[in-house]
Amino acid sequence: MTIRRHHDMGGLDAGPVDRSEHDYAMWEKRVDAIVKVLSTPDRKLLSTDELRRGIEELGPGVYDELSYYERWISSATNLLLEKGVITVDELGKKMAEVEARWIKDRETAE
């Protein structure tokens, strides 16, 4: 018997299709752009197959908790770490910097 992996859902039972839609937020478009730009033939830092493998490797819990583009950026980031394009340290520092800047921006905006 083949064990079905979590993303492989074709043919399973599920509830009715929720047809509501949302407009893509700017950050979601940015995730899409990052992935496309890193996948260009002159860079080949990511491929569609690698991105999908990274998404599948998030595991059942995370897969369902995250939204679509949250899965994408999680996978892309893991792949960039795996390939040594960025380091955990660089990522951690940059995320802290971005978060601090946004908190400050928000305070200024209020």
Next chain:
Amino acid sequence: MSHDHTHDHTDYQPDIEDFPFTDRMVMTQAIAELIVEKGICTADELRQQIELMDSKEPALGARLVAKTWVDPEFKSRVLEDCAKAAAEIGIDIGDIPIKAIENTEDVHNVVVCTLCSCYPRMLIGLPPDWYKSRAYRSRAVKEPRKVLEEFGTHIPDNVEVRVHDSTADLRYLVLPARPDGTADWDERKLAQLITRDSMVGVTPAKSPDDT
């Protein structure tokens, strides 16, 4: 790491609507800045890519389909090689092949990507939420008629339903059937009947009464 980056951080401020921000939004911003700082790409390139995808709308696919309705030879070429035919009318479908499939009075086609979310984005833009949902991906291949009913589409029993499961290397575009009562319509007017959902196959093209 280079410290001489000069791009304007204000370009990247999240929209007010985005607050409160999430970890993944912070991560997205961090990755965008890191790859620019490392010289892997420029901030301009990221912006241009966003603009490119914003420009990919169902209207492109609709233009292609409308031409297949009025020009049978063009339709043959679209069915044969969608990329080449699209290029004839100035549409670049990119590197990933798209196969066009035609609805007829005997066959109704519908497209899904059970494994992820592959979609003919270069012809009709980014996929709607339901296309990526567990419900649609799971059930479209098992009980397509029932799923289509949920979109208000009833396919008579004498019409075969074919479900096409997209992959990373091959995407599908449905050529919906031309509605009755449009014999004297030109391409531009016809294109208004061709919706995104009709090119995914979950609905027919709009009828002339709907416009």
